[in-house]
Amino acid sequence: xxxxxxxxxxxxxxxxxxxKARGATNAVRSLDPVSLQKGVATHSSGNHAQALAWAxxxxxxxxxxxxxxNSSPVKVEAVKGYGGLITFCEPTLPSREATLLRVxxxxxxxxxxxxxxxRIIAGQATSALELIEEIKGLDIILAPVGGGGLLSxxxxxxxxxxxxxxxxxxxxxxxxxxxxxxxxxxxxxxxNPQTIADGxxxxxxxxxxPVIQEHVSDIVTVSEESIVQAMxxxxxRMKIIxxxxxxxxxxxxLENKIHVKGKRIGIILSGGNVDLNNLxx
Amino acid sequence: xxxxxxxxxxxxxxxxxxxKARGATNAVRSLDPVSLQKGVATHSSGNHAQALAWAxxxxxxxxxxxxxxNSSPVKVEAVKGYGGLITFCEPTLPSREATLLRVxxxxxxxxxxxxxxxRIIAGQATSALELIEEIKGLDIILAPVGGGGLLSxxxxxxxxxxxxxxxxxxxxxxxxxxxxxxxxxxxxxxxNPQTIADGxxxxxxxxxxPVIQEHVSDIVTVSEESIVQAMxxxxxRMKIIxxxxxxxxxxxxLENKIHVKGKRIGIILSGGNVDLNNLxx
Numbered sequence: 001x002x003x004x005x006x007x008x009x010x011x012x013x014x015x016x017x018x019x020k021a022r023g024a025t026n027a028v029r030s031l032d033p034v035s036l037q038k039g040v041a042t043h044s045s046g047n048h049a050q051a052l053a054w055a056x057x058x059x060x061x062x063x064x065x066x067x068x069x070n071s072s073p074v075k076v077e078a079v080k081g082y083g084g085l086i087t088f089c090e091p092t093l094p095s096r097e098a099t100l101l102r103v104x105x106x107x108x109x110x111x112x113x114x115x116x117x118x119r120i121i122a123g124q125a126t127s128a129l130e131l132i133e134e135i136k137g138l139d140i141i142l143a144p145v146g147g148g149g150l151l152s153x154x155x156x157x158x159x160x161x162x163x164x165x166x167x168x169x170x171x172x173x174x175x176x177x178x179x180x181x182x183x184x185x186x187x188x189x190x191x192n193p194q195t196i197a198d199g200x201x202x203x204x205x206x207x208x209x210p211v212i213q214e215h216v217s218d219i220v221t222v223s224e225e226s227i228v229q230a231m232x233x234x235x236x237r238m239k240i241i242x243x244x245x246x247x248x249x250x251x252x253x254l255e256n257k258i259h260v261k262g263k264r265i266g267i268i269l270s271g272g273n274v275d276l277n278n279l280x281x
Numbered sequence: 282x283x284x285x286x287x288x289x290x291x292x293x294x295x296x297x298x299x300x301k302a303r304g305a306t307n308a309v310r311s312l313d314p315v316s317l318q319k320g321v322a323t324h325s326s327g328n329h330a331q332a333l334a335w336a337x338x339x340x341x342x343x344x345x346x347x348x349x350x351n352s353s354p355v356k357v358e359a360v361k362g363y364g365g366l367i368t369f370c371e372p373t374l375p376s377r378e379a380t381l382l383r384v385x386x387x388x389x390x391x392x393x394x395x396x397x398x399x400r401i402i403a404g405q406a407t408s409a410l411e412l413i414e415e416i417k418g419l420d421i422i423l424a425p426v427g428g429g430g431l432l433s434x435x436x437x438x439x440x441x442x443x444x445x446x447x448x449x450x451x452x453x454x455x456x457x458x459x460x461x462x463x464x465x466x467x468x469x470x471x472x473n474p475q476t477i478a479d480g481x482x483x484x485x486x487x488x489x490x491p492v493i494q495e496h497v498s499d500i501v502t503v504s505e506e507s508i509v510q511a512m513x514x515x516x517x518r519m520k521i522i523x524x525x526x527x528x529x530x531x532x533x534x535l536e537n538k539i540h541v542k543g544k545r546i547g548i549i550l551s552g553g554n555v556d557l558n559n560l561x562x
Contacts, residue, residue, distance in 0.1 A: 240521055279557070
């Protein structure tokens with residue numbers, strides 16, 4: 001269809017259904033025994049919550065997860081299923097942060113931020129590393145960008161292990177804080193963005209933004225319509241389930257925003273956690 | 282979940298999205314050059330139509346496909362996309378058969394029946410053969426049964442290449458003609474069955490029924506509710522798209538109809554062609 005070879009790295013088949021399992025595992029395994037005994041903590045309503053609960057469980061550690069009271073029941077059950085200890089809070093960032101601080105104060109658990117943490121970034125980097133090891137001579141790797149954990153890890157893997165490969169980020173136009181930060185050179189936070197790609201609503205972090213500035217070639221934005229179209233296309237043609245955020249990189253190709261003809265393209269499909277009762281078409 | 286090792290043979294990832302590509306390819310490749318030049322023909326509203334059009338196209342042959350006038354536009358477009366030459370007919374079996382005879386009379390094309398054809402059976406048999414070659418020591422292989430092409434091929438592969446493996450068929454309770462034929466020993470046709478598993482509404486054939494009687498260990502039936510539950514379970518946990526008929530074998534395990542504990546089970550997921558705008562939940 002596009003005159004190019006496109007290779008998909010299927011993080012939807014990863015444990016907990018998303019690349020987040022990589023960073024969480026690396027972060028938990030990086031802890032010293034004393035810290036591990038006290039456990040880990042985070043606030044998250046998404047895939048990071050499940051991933052951290054899962055990774056902590058593997059290490060025999062406790063995972064304290066602060067979740068907004070309006071989190072979807074499916075996600076709450078998933079975190080519980082992995083053994084996560086949930087504390088509910090109000091669905092606001094101040095309440096999430098205050099509740100997390102209280103939990104950490106009570107337990108001594110180590111906070112594991114979903115993306116602004118070098119252990120997380122290094123873990124997420126293993127996805128692109130595996131892709132590079134398996135598929136030689138990639139001209140471009142496309143990854144979505146939300147907080148930038150996956151993207152900065154991807155860019156570092158390409159920089160250190162495949163210098164001929166450019167890393168291009170894909171972002172919803174309606175949550176284009178990373179794009180605007182990238183082109184302006186100054187951090188611009190994400191303010192209540194209205195995108196269907198719920199994993200990409202977060203702002204860049206103080207650790208991820210500099211890596212992205214240095215090692216990412218470009219950030220490309222796509223419309224909400226293209227995201228849904230790309231997602232449905234992947235479901236129909238590839239017979240695999242990806243979530244909205246996962247479809248954003250492929251949407252850049254559907255929108256003809258990237259010159260792919262004659263090139264070898266790697267796309268990181270970031271996850272496959274979808275509410276099957278609430279599809280966007 | 283079940284205390285057993287379950288291996289899935291993903292025919293949803295096969296060309297044209299279903300195992301039907303195997304039989305169609307084998308049938309087309311079995312033709313002599315003179316027949317090939319006249320082309321192939323069938324009546325089908327489902328995956329066989331696409332598969333035959335695709336296989337004929339690969340061989341540079343024409344595929345004449347008789348389709349009922351009420352076939353879904355998606356399927357009609359798919360057959361056209363593979364280069365199939367469509368003749369529409371009334372949505373009745375007599376009209377389908379009469380129209381096919383007329384097309385064959387006009388073109389001299391060779392009829393390729395969707396399942397009651399030894400070339401088709403042999404082609405479908407390669408799915409279980411590959412599974413057996415890759416996964417050693419399977420106690421059971423589960424396959425769905427409609428017309429019996431996939432099932433008889435599966436049973437023959439197990440008989441010739443893995444004698445310790447039992448083949449058990451799975452069928453919707455609301456289309457249990459194969460089950461009733463199997464236990465009575467006499468062919469009982471399927472009469473207007475009301476099952477969501479649209480690929481399994483057909484009757485056994487004169488070639489498939491004897492093979493099934495001789496080489497299949499058991500036929501197990503499942504409810505419509507279990508089929509939908511199994512399909513959704515596979516989508517949610519495995520992140521892959523399977524069609525209703527594909528989910529029928531796994532539904533037998535969900536219904537606890539088969540003793541799987543401690544066993545190595547192979548399941549043939551027969552296809553993944555689904556109308557994403559019309560899901561059964």
